[in-house]
Amino acid sequence: MVTLRSCVLLLSVIGSQIQGHSIPHNKELIHSDYSKDGVIRCFHDNSQTISTDHIIKKLSHCGHHRVEIWNNNDQFIDIQMSIKKFNKIDKISKKLGMNCNVMIENLNTVIQDTLPQNKRDNEILMQMLMDYPIRTDDEMFNMETNRGIHTKLTEYFFQEYRDLQSLQIWFNVLQQWFPNILTLKSIGKTSQGNDLNVLEINVNNVEKNPKGKTIVITGGTHSREWISISTVCYIMFSLLNDYDMGINGEDNILNSLNFIFAPTLNPDGYEYTWVEDRLWRKNRQDTGNLDCPGFDLDRTFGYHWQATNEFPCSGNYNGDMPFAAMESSLWDTYIQENFKRHHDHRLYGFIDFHSYSQEILYPFTYSCDELPNDIENLLELAFDLSKTIRKFSGKQYDVVQSCKDRDADINPTGGSGSMLDYMYDKGAHWSYQIKLRDTGNHGFLLPPSYIHPVGREGTRIVQAMCDFLLNPPNWN
Ligand SMILES: [Zn+2]
Structure with a gap:
């Protein structure tokens, strides 16, 4: 069991580490190499609508093998492709019959910026979350202190994106912090053996919510959209x-x-x-x-x-x-x-x-x-x-x-x-x-x-x- 003093001390240690950017990028994450890729945006000519398929086909024909559409709407289309071709952006514009410009020059750099700066911070934070789950009998831990520390820990939790294992720990901790209103459930296992988790919140107020009206909120359907997971x-x-x-x-x-x-x-x-x-x-x-x-x-x-x-x-x-x-x-x-x-x-x-x-x-x-x-x-x-x-x-x-x-x-x-x-x-x-x-x-x-x-x-x-x-x- 950690004490209030050690908890506050650890929080200040994490705080100073997070504020100082001297620690190099996490070397253990090995990623596909996107150093040769970037993203361009091409604007639709309002007089004609072009399908995504059509654009991919046109680009594939001129040797752009890794072509991926990031986004398409009635104004523009964002296309991930080889940056080698960027010096021929005018040629691409002509080929597609659209005005194109470069949005992201080097995907690898932008990817690196999304990854945690320091793995050790995450380990300390997760250990603290696991060690400090619930209201205790210790008189130093009154309700106010608990809330204050929950809020502080959560603030740090949301300073970086968290991997699946860290999220699982956090879900368990939340259930311990809010035991009367929150239920963590696995609704089954995925093909890789991970739990598909839902967290149900129900304060059982039959007077105000007699029919049990429920709002469902989901994220992470597309795994690269990390911000949807952190936001939920x-x-x-x-x-x-x-x-x-x-x-x-x-x-x-x-x-x-x-x-x-x-x-x-x-x-x-x-x-x-x-x-x-x-x-x-x-x-x-x-x-x-x-x-x-x-x-x-x-x-x-x-x-x-x-x-x-x-x-x-x-x-x-x-x-x-x-x-x-x-x-x-x-x-x-x-x-x-x-x-x-x-x-x-x-x-x-x-x-x-x-x-x-x-x-x-x-x-x-x-x-x-x-x-x-x-x-x-x-x-x-x-x-x-x-x-x-x-x-x-x-x-x-x-x-x-x-x-x-x-x-x-x-x-x-x-x-x-x-x-x-x-x-x-x-x-x-x-x-x-x-x-x-x-x-x-x-x-x-x-x-x-x-x-x-x-x-x-x-x-x-x-x-x-x-x-x-x-x-x-x-x-x-
Ligand atoms: Zn999506």
Whole structure:
């Protein structure tokens, strides 16, 4: 058992180490070499829409073998490719019939900036978290002291991205800090033997939440989008801590809504991004092709799932049947069991956090011709959230129909099998996918200094969504 004095001492040691940047990069992380890659942005000519497939084909024809699309919207497309070709950027522009410029010159440098600066700090912090889990009988440890230390430890926790093992420790610690309202569950094992974890928050206020209305919040579906994982963890701690501190008293949102958090929906992929390939997107499951494992989880859900012409080596591979990915299949079982008809829990809202591009996406993904029956409600809340963020942090988040994000307006199978559509269909009628910061300067590779500000932004989004749902504006 650590004492208060040793705890404070350790915190100050960590603090001074974190502030001093004399320690070299972590040498144990071996990553795919992206030193020859960068990212360019090419702007669409407004008079014509070009499909992602078409662009990849054109670039592949002129010898750009490793071409990957990072983001595509109605204004521009971001393309990862060899930097050797960057001195021929005018030629590329001409070939594609688009104006192109360089966004990221050297991917390796930007990748390095996302990794922890010092492995020892992480070890000390994790040891402290494990040693200091609960309220003790020691009279030095009163409630206030505990809260203060929890907050301090959490502040350090969010100064770096944390690997899967550290997150698992943190989940266990949270359960010990908030034993009466938080339940950590594994809903099954993935193909690599990792737990697929959910954290359920339920304060059991039957008076204020008689129907057990539940908001589900997920992150990490695409493993390279680390900011989505840290943000979901950040939101979860903020809600728990606010409730524990008595913020808003009876009006605290946890009295009126239950929550389910799944910060790491793709644990195998996430683990892989830490040890092998920082830019890995899919899970790590066998596809039948030994060289190309992995399904894109967000295309494997069984609502309007369709076969596509993608091969296992594609970053968008969706399998040859719905729920081919173990994670989506386990999730389906969990949702069905948890929200059976007449059960005392009711699926109500859903946010699936991704990155990047600062967008609020609403259903449907599978088709741009179909709109949800309650589209007006969905749009009203989406624009409300966008305005809230603008007021809070000055950042612009655009409201976009999810199908457009997938080219589904020009490629009929492109929007197949999304988690957003699936959750909407299962009854979460307030469903969004939110793509967090930034707008492309770092893309999927936000430095750790973004964890706190984006975490605060995410928390504000969830609070605003709950306020809107609990106090609907002028509905008759
Ligand atoms: Zn994503």
